[in-house]
Amino acid sequence: MLEANHLVKRFFGVAAVDEVTFVVRPGEIVGYLGPNGSGKTMTARMLTGLLTPTSGIVTFNGRDIAADMVGYHRRLGYVPEEPHLYPFLSGREYLQLIGRLRELPAALVEKKIDAFLELFGIRDAAEQSISAYSKGMKQKVLISAALLHDPDVLIFDEPESGLDVTAVLVLRNLVRMLAERGKAILYSSHIMEIVEKVCTRVIILHRGRIVADDSAERLRELRSQRSLEQVFSELVLRSDPEKTARDIADMAALHA
Amino acid sequence: MPDATSLLARHFFRRFIENDLISPDADRHQTLAVASACIISFGLVVTMLLAVKYLAGVPIPGQTALISLDDKFLYIGWSMLVMGLVALAEWDALALDARDASILGPLPIPGGVIFRAKATALLLFAGACVVVLNMVPSIIFSSALITKVVVGPVAYLTLIGTHAFTTMAAGAFGFLSVLAIRELLHAVLGTARFRRVSAVLQAALVVFCVTALCLMPGLSNRIGRVQMAPERISYAMPPLWFLGLYETSAGHVLDDLPRTGVPRRLLAAETRATEIYRSRRAAFHQLARIAIGALALVALIAGAAYSVNNRRLPSPISPSQDLPHRLRRWLMGVSERWIVRRPLTRAGFFFTLQTLSRSGAHRLTMAIAMAIGLAFTTVALQGINVQGALKTRE
Numbered sequence: 260m261l262e263a264n265h266l267v268k269r270f271f272g273v274a275a276v277d278e279v280t281f282v283v284r285p286g287e288i289v290g291y292l293g294p295n296g297s298g299k300t301m302t303a304r305m306l307t308g309l310l311t312p313t314s315g316i317v318t319f320n321g322r323d324i325a326a327d328m329v330g331y332h333r334r335l336g337y338v339p340e341e342p343h344l345y346p347f348l349s350g351r352e353y354l355q356l357i358g359r360l361r362e363l364p365a366a367l368v369e370k371k372i373d374a375f376l377e378l379f380g381i382r383d384a385a386e387q388s389i390s391a392y393s394k395g396m397k398q399k400v401l402i403s404a405a406l407l408h409d410p411d412v413l414i415f416d417e418p419e420s421g422l423d424v425t426a427v428l429v430l431r432n433l434v435r436m437l438a439e440r441g442k443a444i445l446y447s448s449h450i451m452e453i454v455e456k457v458c459t460r461v462i463i464l465h466r467g468r469i470v471a472d473d474s475a476e477r478l479r480e481l482r483s484q485r486s487l488e489q490v491f492s493e494l495v496l497r498s499d500p501e502k503t504a505r506d507i508a509d510m511a512a513l514h515a
Numbered sequence: 516m517p518d519a520t521s522l523l524a525r526h527f528f529r530r531f532i533e534n535d536l537i538s539p540d541a542d543r544h545q546t547l548a549v550a551s552a553c554i555i556s557f558g559l560v561v562t563m564l565l566a567v568k569y570l571a572g573v574p575i576p577g578q579t580a581l582i583s584l585d586d587k588f589l590y591i592g593w594s595m596l597v598m599g600l601v602a603l604a605e606w607d608a609l610a611l612d613a614r615d616a617s618i619l620g621p622l623p624i625p626g627g628v629i630f631r632a633k634a635t636a637l638l639l640f641a642g643a644c645v646v647v648l649n650m651v652p653s654i655i656f657s658s659a660l661i662t663k664v665v666v667g668p669v670a671y672l673t674l675i676g677t678h679a680f681t682t683m684a685a686g687a688f689g690f691l692s693v694l695a696i697r698e699l700l701h702a703v704l705g706t707a708r709f710r711r712v713s714a715v716l717q718a719a720l721v722v723f724c725v726t727a728l729c730l731m732p733g734l735s736n737r738i739g740r741v742q743m744a745p746e747r748i749s750y751a752m753p754p755l756w757f758l759g760l761y762e763t764s765a766g767h768v769l770d771d772l773p774r775t776g777v778p779r780r781l782l783a784a785e786t787r788a789t790e791i792y793r794s795r796r797a798a799f800h801q802l803a804r805i806a807i808g809a810l811a812l813v814a815l816i817a818g819a820a821y822s823v824n825n826r827r828l829p830s831p832i833s834p835s836q837d838l839p840h841r842l843r844r845w846l847m848g849v850s851e852r853w854i855v856r857r858p859l860t861r862a863g864f865f866f867t868l869q870t871l872s873r874s875g876a877h878r879l880t881m882a883i884a885m886a887i888g889l890a891f892t893t894v895a896l897q898g899i900n901v902q903g904a905l906k907t908r909e
Binding site: 308329330332335344356359360362 | 621830
């Protein structure tokens with residue numbers, strides 16, 4: 260069980276994440292929604308141990324992750340928002356590096372790499388250097404790397420970014436199946452449809468604070484809205500999207 | 516299965532070779548082969564040119580010892596500056612960066628292992644470069660020095676070993692100096708401020724190293740006779756320190772040789788050269804002590820600052836490196852009003868400026884071009900006799 264307890268992250272006195280508390284249980288998929296700059300990625304980085312919170316702690320199975328970061332990382336899979344990869348390695352070499360650094364048996368790593376590359380449809384590009392990959396291909400490598408060691412906790416930070424429709428559908432089913440197999444999953448995304456269909460619970464973040472934490476169904480009922488998108492608009496959007504769109508169109512039409 | 520430290524060290528070592536600055540698209544074996552061939556052949560050509568004067572003539576150990584100081588100074592200076600440039604070419608890859616933090620941070624590897632692997636890769640890379648740069652010249656130059664005199668195998672090996680050791684030590688000093696400057700500034704300024712000045716610092720150091728590299732042949736002229744004369748000697752010139760180390764370790768090989776084969780017509784010159792050389796011995800010892808102290812100090816500073824900065828993975832968040840907003844707007848306004856008025860020209864102008872300042876490869880190219888220009892200007896100005904020209908006018 261992954262737990263965020265009163266997480267706060269301040270930069271120059273400004274709270275980017277403010278008193279964020281939630282739990283992700285095994286078998287649960289928690290959707291983490293919020294507009295740009297709301298603190299989703301910051302929270303994900305604190306949950307992975309990449310960032311140290313200004314205050315608050317992250318616990319895994321009741322223990323502060325800082326007490327045994329290496330042990331926690333053995334059981335964590337993380338797909339970051341930015342596809343940071345070593346561009347001079349090929350997709351296969353990158354996965355081999357991750358597998359070796361995770362001390363997985365060589366034969367198992369090779370078997371898994373072959374299978375992942377095939378299943379994600381990037382086998383033909385496996386020996387090419389990553390610098391030649393599209394964003395979607397890089398994302399597929401990152402997802403493969405996060406699954407290589409069969410982790411207990413998975414943190415997806417906008418994993419669908421750059422993926423084509425087919426890959427997004429595969430990802431959606433994959434996340435659901437991983438949860439069925441007992442993985443605790445935090446799924447941060449902009450895409451309401453995926454979150455609504457896949458996640459067992461939804462957390463909505465606005466300006467670093469949690470403004471809603473419940474199942475998508477309950478949130479819809481509570482807010483008397485027909486979709487999660489409308490709930491999100493009501494909770495997070497402070498301006499009328501139609502008016503904003505009109506202002507943008509007017510600005511685009513400006514000639515002098 | 517190799518342990519995480521050696522696996523990561525190999526990975527980081529490969530990253531030095533496949534640096535974006537050096538080989539954005541090339542195959543790493545090709546890059547390695549071309550880089551090694553360039554360095555080795557450059558050293559070979561220079562050595563052959565320098566060695567000519569030792570191959571012709573008669574055995575004159577005193578004069579050989581004295582004039583070889585110029586060439587040894589040149590080798591030492593070049594090794595120092597080239598290794599400084601190697602460190603500058605790898606500037607961003609010298610330390611752990613945000614990408615390493617993003618990729619390696621969530622893996623079950625203790626921070627100490629990542630740091631040790633990076634430091635090991637850095638040492639191996641610098642070591643490999645300094646060996647490739649100096650090994651061949653050490654053998655050929657030392658062989659050329661003794662073509663006209665008879666020395667035993669121990670003395671011959673002493674010459675080769677000393678040349679290799681001092682030029683490599685000088686190279687290590689150059690590499691470590693750049694690393695020490697970078698890491699010390701990083702430690703003092705903090706990551707965010709350091710990132711703002713990093714590009715300017717790198718470019719400034721490239722200008723300094725390339726300019727000095729171009730001026731080195733001129734600087735190495737008559738080192739023994741003039742530059743090391745007691746009234747002129749400068750203890751603030753790092754290549755001289757290592758020259759002192761060289762002579763302290765192996766100067767006796769030539770100087771102790773009997774002057775029996777020296778022709779009578781050259782005897783006076785030989786005696787004078789021997790006197791001059793021997794009068795520099797005290798300075799050699801003092802310079803050698805400075806060289807050892809300086810190398811130890813720079814290694815200590817670089818090591819300490821590097822450990823402080825890299826003991827933990829850096830933050831995966833990269834702060835902005837742009838100029839402050841107001842200053843940028845002001846500069847853009849001035850450029851738009853006075854320099855580039857047409858939209859298309861403006862687009863090209865700003866694209867070029869932004870690319871030059873943000874791309875490492877472009878920054879380095881510009882700095883090298885500026886440095887070569889500066890070196891040529893300095894050489895040209897040295898050749899102008901301003902006073903003479905003014906007198907002629909009067």
